[in-house]
Amino acid sequence: MLEIKNATKVFGKGSAVEHTALRQLNLCLNDGEFATIIGSNGAGKSTLFNAICGAFLLDEGSVSLDGRDITFVPEHRRAKRIGRVFQDPMLGTAPNMTIAENLSLAHSRTTTGPLHFAPSRKEKALFRDRLAQFGMGLENRMNTRVGLLSGGQRQAVTLLMCTIVPPRLLLLDEHTAALDPAMAEKVLALTQKIVKEEKLSCLMITHNMQSALELGNRTLVMDSGRVVMDVSGKEREKLTVPLLLEQFKTLSGRALDNDRMLMS
Ligand SMILES: Nc1ncnc2c1ncn2[C@@H]1O[C@H](COP(=O)(O)OP(=O)(O)O)[C@@H](O)[C@H]1O
Ligand SMILES: [Mg+2]
Incomplete structure (x- = not known):
């Protein structure tokens, strides 16, 4: 279980550009559970992921995973239990290594034994x-x-790298946003x-409102560094994209504004 309590992150503290990206955010x-996250540009979605991964320390609050407080655990140690896929397909994999070598490195990183990138027969x-199950023919291109x-x-390979040893938590940050619609659908x-x-x-952070309501079993809406809507169960089943937009507007007094957002 992931538990975030009272998380606050202020960038540029004390400067003219001081900005509070996370505002006493709580999330369990x-x-x-598979929760999708949507929100306006700059709502703090990626900052939330950075806080979970330990890319920086919080100004206030705590993060715990499986009952262990990881607030001060360094990023590289959290990475053993947290998998993350970014929007940019270039980020997750090493381009000059083969598919098999990338996977082998990821596999040995999360298991015991020495780090290696020459895959064993096993x-x-x-x-x-695992690649064959993707239906992309990648098993013949190892x-x-x-x-x-x-x-x-590449995103498919990155996904497999992050899950070849199942992580305790998988974080997906608009991981299909840079793909064409057919490929995005596949991934x-x-x-x-x-x-x-x-x-x-x-x-899973997504710019696609429809997938946000269809995938997983819970949808979170972020605004100004907080989770402002959290829907699951029957309430979520009844929710449509127009209804969600309307509820957001009533709640925050503004329209949900994201230049990449897909309304359908
Ligand atoms: N490392 C940083 N330094 C300064 N400001 C940052 C940094 N990371 C994010 N921000 C700011 O925090 C706010 C939230 O950013 P982000 O979490 O990336 O938003 P999004 O919801 O679009 O993913 C934005 O205003 C952004 O400019
Ligand atoms: Mg972002």
């Missing part, structure tokens, strides 16, 4: 089996350098399959 995510079989793959294929379907099969706890 139970094991196996690893190769595992990677081939010796291809990742830099030669399309953005969507989203793949995401859903992996989260379900591995029973992962997952937070």
